[in-house]
Amino acid sequence: MDGAMANQYVQTDLRDFLAAVEAGGELKTVAGAHWDKEIGAVTEVLYREKVDRAPLLLFDEVPGYEKGFRCLYGMLGSPFRLALGMGIDPAGSDDRRAMLDAYRERIKQYKPIPPNVVTEAPILENIDRDDDVDLTKFPVPVHHEKDGGRYIGTACGVITKDPDTGRVNVGTYRVMLNGKNIATSYISNGKQGRIQRDKYLKDGKRCPMVIVVGIDPATYIAARYTLADHIPELDWAGGLSGAPLDVVEGEVTGLPFPARSELVLEGWVSPDETALEGPFGEWTGYYAGAAKEEPVIHIERVYYRNDPILTCAASQKPPHSHLFERCFIRSAGLLDSLEGAGIPDVKGVWVHQAGAGRTFVAVAIKQRYFGHANQVGLVASQVNPIGYVGRYIVVVDDDIDPTDINDVIWAMGTRSDPKRDFTILDRTWSSRLDTMVFDDKLYNSRVVIDACIPYEHIDDFPEVAMTSPELAKEVRTKFPDVFD
Numbered sequence: 001m002d003g004a005m006a007n008q009y010v011q012t013d014l015r016d017f018l019a020a021v022e023a024g025g026e027l028k029t030v031a032g033a034h035w036d037k038e039i040g041a042v043t044e045v046l047y048r049e050k051v052d053r054a055p056l057l058l059f060d061e062v063p064g065y066e067k068g069f070r071c072l073y074g075m076l077g078s079p080f081r082l083a084l085g086m087g088i089d090p091a092g093s094d095d096r097r098a099m100l101d102a103y104r105e106r107i108k109q110y111k112p113i114p115p116n117v118v119t120e121a122p123i124l125e126n127i128d129r130d131d132d133v134d135l136t137k138f139p140v141p142v143h144h145e146k147d148g149g150r151y152i153g154t155a156c157g158v159i160t161k162d163p164d165t166g167r168v169n170v171g172t173y174r175v176m177l178n179g180k181n182i183a184t185s186y187i188s189n190g191k192q193g194r195i196q197r198d199k200y201l202k203d204g205k206r207c208p209m210v211i212v213v214g215i216d217p218a219t220y221i222a223a224r225y226t227l228a229d230h231i232p233e234l235d236w237a238g239g240l241s242g243a244p245l246d247v248v249e250g251e252v253t254g255l256p257f258p259a260r261s262e263l264v265l266e267g268w269v270s271p272d273e274t275a276l277e278g279p280f281g282e283w284t285g286y287y288a289g290a291a292k293e294e295p296v297i298h299i300e301r302v303y304y305r306n307d308p309i310l311t312c313a314a315s316q317k318p319p320h321s322h323l324f325e326r327c328f329i330r331s332a333g334l335l336d337s338l339e340g341a342g343i344p345d346v347k348g349v350w351v352h353q354a355g356a357g358r359t360f361v362a363v364a365i366k367q368r369y370f371g372h373a374n375q376v377g378l379v380a381s382q383v384n385p386i387g388y389v390g391r392y393i394v395v396v397d398d399d400i401d402p403t404d405i406n407d408v409i410w411a412m413g414t415r416s417d418p419k420r421d422f423t424i425l426d427r428t429w430s431s432r433l434d435t436m437v438f439d440d441k442l443y444n445s446r447v448v449i450d451a452c453i454p455y456e457h458i459d460d461f462p463e464v465a466m467t468s469p470e471l472a473k474e475v476r477t478k479f480p481d482v483f484d
């Protein structure tokens, strides 16, 4: 265990996780939905209605495919499932703030644990090699009506290795099929996987790559977490689960991948061949970014368990099946970053669903000094994970619940004055997915809104007109029928 905290809830095998989800009453199997748009549409319509109360969906008996070759959506898409996946007690999962605190407490105990290389593993149950590789044998969905193709990698983990430092990175980056053994991936500028990949390609070398298409919860969380450059992500996933992650080394690249994965592709990114990738319905809520030439990935090995499960995610206009967890994980990441920057008295943060999990962020602080609110807002606007395509950062006092959009807007309307309290930053980090970026200069701007009571008026600001907790308690006790 290497000093790490043992954890009864964390999952490094998707099948154990599914059993726990089923026991909690949140698993629904759907038979007969077609891979071509129907699976994606069923998921979207359900999540639009039920938001983060929708079950995990397991699509089986996909027309044209063997029974047992399944697609999964919404792995971590409810508070209960996210708690299970992250190794915190699911019993507390109804209270977002408490859940974030519990997770933060847990993460403080983390110690990265290097993976353990094994040679026998469930993922080695089936291996297709070279000319036998045919990715269309899996029920790869067209997730949205106007997608440019079938996307095999959505809730996936793309594994690469830095050629200079040897650091292994795992990132969730979309992967499209371009042929039976050819794929392309969109990795946004500045992402660690992109930086690593481009180091090989710029030297005219092919880049080794592994794509974990059916991924376990611990590795998936590591993949989508923006970790500091020096932290090896499989070690971090091990820390998350409290034990070394068993990994297999790929036959052709030697890259490690989790031994209990469901479906893994291994191959090389070409330095001199490209193919059209996209468009894809994205997190912004648009088919933004259009189709673009991306380096081709040649797949030489496909490893899969019997009856493999493809883990999937289709972003679109909020809400969608992975938005709750996205906001939660990014909120935790922002707290890590603010704490790491040594900023005092940050009392809470929330990356809001309405901002598609990136563009609207609230941070609550206990003000301690002149300029504290701006300091927090400016730092929050630049650190991971908000540094990338952030837009609106609102800093509020600690009597405001940052997870409550009504509370935040009330504070903006009563404790900030646009002329004085809005700070605009220009030429900040954006993406070609940003709907407000119209050319190849991938900058945006962002605004930090100081919606805290001006520090010089903290003692003479008007009092909030709201029943005191004492009187509220008294009337609840006195008139119980009213509050039934």
Ligand SMILES: Cc1cc2nc3c(=O)[nH]c(=O)nc-3n(C[C@H](O)[C@H](O)[C@H](O)COP(=O)(O)O)c2cc1C
Residues within 6 Å of the ligand: 154, 155, 169, 170, 171, 172, 173, 174, 175, 186, 187, 188, 189, 190, 191, 192, 193, 194, 223, 224, 225, 226, 227, 313, 322, 326
């Ligand atoms: C479901 C899902 C899909 C994602 N798709 C992409 C993508 O296609 N391209 C991309 O650059 N980032 C994508 N991301 C965001 C990255 O996974 C995320 O920023 C992650 O931290 C990147 O890892 P890195 O910090 O190791 O680069 C996606 C995230 C999720 C949760």
